[in-house]
Amino acid sequence: MDKSILYLQxxxxxxxxxxxxxxxxxxxxxxxxxxxxxxxxxxxREFYLMLSDGFIPDMRVHDFVQKxxxxxxxxxxxxxxxxxxxxYVPIIVNEDCVRKVFLPPWNIEDIVEGxxxxxxxxxxxxxxxxxxxxxxxx
Numbered sequence: 001m002d003k004s005i006l007y008l009q010x011x012x013x014x015x016x017x018x019x020x021x022x023x024x025x026x027x028x029x030x031x032x033x034x035x036x037x038x039x040x041x042x043x044x045r046e047f048y049l050m051l052s053d054g055f056i057p058d059m060r061v062h063d064f065v066q067k068x069x070x071x072x073x074x075x076x077x078x079x080x081x082x083x084x085x086x087x088y089v090p091i092i093v094n095e096d097c098v099r100k101v102f103l104p105p106w107n108i109e110d111i112v113e114g115x116x117x118x119x120x121x122x123x124x125x126x127x128x129x130x131x132x133x134x135x136x137x138x
Contacts, residue, residue, distance in 0.1 A: 003026065003027045003028065003048075003119055004027065004028035004029075004030065004047055004048070004049075005022065005027060005028070005029055005030070005047060005048075005049045005050065005051055005115060005119070006030050006031075006032060006038060006041055006042070006047040006049075006050045006051070007019075007029060007030065007031050007032070007050070007051045007052075008032050008033075008034075008035065008038045008050065008051070008052040008053060008056060008064075009031065009032075009033070009051075009052075009053045010033055010034065010053065010055060010056070010057050011053075012031070012033070014053075015031040016031075017108070018051075018108070018111070018112070019031065021108065021112050022112070022115070025112070025116065027116070027119065030047070033057070034056065034057045034058045034059075035056050035057075035058050035059035035064050036058055038050070038052075039067075042071075042072060042075075046075075047075060048074075048075060048076060048119065048122040048123075048126070049075065049076045049077070049078065049115065049118050049119050049122055050068065050075055050076075050077050050078070051077075051078045051079075051080070051111075051115055052064065052065070052077065052078070052079050052080070053079075053080050053082070054079060054080055054081040054082035054083065055082050061079065061081075061088070061092065062088065062091040062092060065077060065079065065091075065092055065095050065097075065098060066095065068095075068097060069095040069096060069097045069098075072097070073096075073097065075097060076097060076099050076118050076119075076121065076122050077095070077097045077098050077099070078098070078099055078100040078101070078102070078111075078114060078115055078118050079092055079098060079100070079101050079102070080101075080102045080106060080111065081101055081102065081103050081104070082104065083104075089101065089103075099118045099121060100114045100115075100117075100118055102114065
């Protein structure tokens with residue numbers, strides 16, 4: 001499994017900043033600007049982790065997370081929330097695929113370390129839980 005992540009972020013400047021950090025770590029970093037582009041990339045190849053911003057121009061973030069959970073159950077999802085409104089955060093964290101939620105104010109170091117930790121978890125899960133025998137699946 002290659003270490004690769006898909007980052008859904010409408011702001012290209014922010015995406016470029018994070019891309020440099022992950023490339024320095026030897027992690028392939030693919031950027032999508034909106035949900036439609038992200039789902040098109042997911043049809044083309046497998047990603048073990050997606051990092052999503054809380055602002056998605058063409059879809060509500062909780063709808064995006066629910067669609068990812070149902071269509072890509074093996075993919076781990078980390079989310080950078082723009083809002084800390086108590087009615088939105090539980091919707092996001094209740095999906096099994098969501099491992100980390102980063103709340104504002106964001107710390108780039110925390111995001112990079114958190115995503116690397118989620119990638120490690122994906123590797124361990126793949127090694128220990130073959131698809132046909134995984135007790136984690138419902």
